[in-house]
Amino acid sequence: MSATADTKAASGAASSVFTGPEPPRWEDYSRCTHCGLCLNACPTFRVLGEEMDSPRGRIYQVAQADAGRLPLDRQLFTHLDRCLDCRACETACPSGVEYGKILERARGELERHPELARRSGVARRLRAYFFDRVLTSPAAMRRQAALLGFYQHSGLRALARASGVLRLLRLAGLEALAPEIDRAPFVAEMGRTFPALAADGQPRPGAPRARVALLAGCIQRVAFAEMNRATIRVLQYCGCEVAVPADQGCCGALHVHAGRRDQARALAAANFPLAGYDAVISNSAGCGAVMKEYADLFAGDERRQRAREFAAKVRDVTEFLDELGMPDGVLRPVPRIVTYQDPCHLAHGQKIRLAPRRLLGRVPELRLMEMARADACCGSAGIYNVVHPEIAGRLLQEKMDTIAATGAEWIVTANPGCMLQLRAGARQRRTGQRVLHVVELLALALPPAERR
Ligand code: SF4
Ligand code: SF4
Structure with missing residues (x-):
């Protein structure tokens, strides 16, 4: 028996309701002292005013479930599902509780019981399609984006909005949040390398300050192409040679947040060769945060060392530019x-x-x-x-x-x-x-x- 299991057993734990391979860990959730200093930092507690929708309440529920004192039921699902995974509670916590790790592992357990989510058949299929196909295949992402782009740019959207049909189908809110699809997606840039530039826009003499790889993202390629192009230009003017490797894919961040850890690992590992660059640049905070924590995602996996090496190269673009320093006069x-x-x-x-x-x-x-x-x-x-x-x-x-x-x-x-x-x-x-x-x-x- 491991030291962890020993300590947990000594605490009088009965049989955990978590039966998956990566349950929330005692050494993570037991660090919570229930002080409540995180409560006011928590958006869902501020909005809903419920202890069970606070970080402390959620950690308590996870601990109770792991001790076999709470069932794995709809109520537990609801409180954990309402969490934004914003991790403001981690910043507020004086005990260093890494709440994100607790939540993501608990969500992995809930993902094994889809009946708790009570999703309709259509919602289930859409969700599976999004996670299993769209995010995992750039080609499938492009096809979906082309359809959405046709709707947005052909006049259909204006018609649907004016007719009121979106409100009737209760799709108005969802439609308003859909990303605006780029007319010129980030495709031609894939596989190219962009030279370091001097302040006058000419190729920088001598060696670049750094050779970096840009993570082009999955949704970014079809809906934030200009943001990716801006990232390349700014890095070039900062004196960097920027490669956009063609054989890169989704980093798995949305899968990690949803508790789909096996899928996330498969996606993450496909990007490991990018660790050969001086830095792997991300312009998406959510992706960067997950990639920097790959060592945790690969705990107990034979690929963990490679995950560590990759994670050590990941830099948010703002962090990297700030560290390197924008040259004067640019x-x-x-x-x-x-x-x-x-x-x-x-x-x-x-x-x-x-x-x-x-x-x-x-x-x-x-x-x-x-x-x-x-x-x-x-x-x-x-x-x-x-x-x-x-x-x-x-x-x-x-x-x-x-x-x-x-x-x-x-x-x-x-x-x-x-x-x-x-x-x-x-x-x-x-x-x-x-x-x-x-x-x-x-x-x-x-x-x-x-x-x-
Ligand atoms: S991650 Fe955000 S929403 Fe979730 S418990 Fe922490 S502060 Fe609240
Ligand atoms: S998560 Fe941290 S701040 Fe919140 S109750 Fe536990 S120990 Fe206190």
Whole structure:
């Protein structure tokens, strides 16, 4: 018997209701002292006011279930499903509880009991199609994007919105959150290498400052192509040679968050060869946070060492640019007032707060107005805004109120999911605010020949 099992047995634990291969670990959840200092940081506790929808309450339920004192039932599913996995509780916790690990393992257990979710047949099939096909195959993603793009660009969307049929089918909210499909997806860039540039836009003499690989993402390739292009341009002007390896795929982040750990591992391992570069650059905070924690995902797996080596190379693009330093004289004035929204998986997951702000501070004439609670979740959280539109909607309204109080013309953040949610908020309120990734703003400050 392991030391962990010994200690758990000594605590009087009966038979756990968790029967899967990767249950929540005693050494993780037992660190919670029930102090409650995380409660006010928790968005779902703030909105719902229920202890069982707080970090402390969720950890308690997991511990009780693991001790065989709570059934694996609909109630447990509901409270864990309502969690945004924003990890604000980790930042607030003085005991260093790594809540994300507890939640993701518990979700892995719940994933083994789909009956608890009570999803309709259509919802089950759609979910399986999304996780098993669309996210795992760039070609399938492109096909779905082409269909959605046809709907958005052909006039069908305008017709559907004007006719009221979306409201009738209760699809208006979902439709408003769908990403805007790019007319020019990020395809031609795959497999190419972009040279390091000097401040005048000419190839940089001598060796590049770094040779990096860009993680092109799965949804980013079809809905955030300009963000990827901006990432490449800014890295080039920072003196980096940027490769976009063609044989890369989804990092598995959404699978990890949903408890689909086997699938996540298969996807993650396919990207391990990218560890041969000086750095693996991510412009999606959610993806970066999961990739940096691959060693945990591969605990007990023979590929763990390779997972560690890969994880050690992963850098969020803002972290990397800040570490390397933008060369002097590259960035031109952008006379705008902006506010910055901390993506949860950057601020709480990766502990990166200052790098994006320092980068914005390098842009001449740009004024950064801090919003209150900039690190509070906007309600995006992967597909949370689709699954729990009411809670997500309330969080978005809170966020838009704090943004309005800054008087910002533009909203800047560092994660595609947050961008979608904040764009939906700006559209709802008709503020006309542009929502940009930090690298998109930096790209606007590049020399004129490189401006869009
Ligand atoms: S991850 Fe976020 S929503 Fe979930 S318990 Fe922690 S603070 Fe609350
Ligand atoms: S998770 Fe941390 S902050 Fe929250 S109750 Fe437990 S020990 Fe306290």
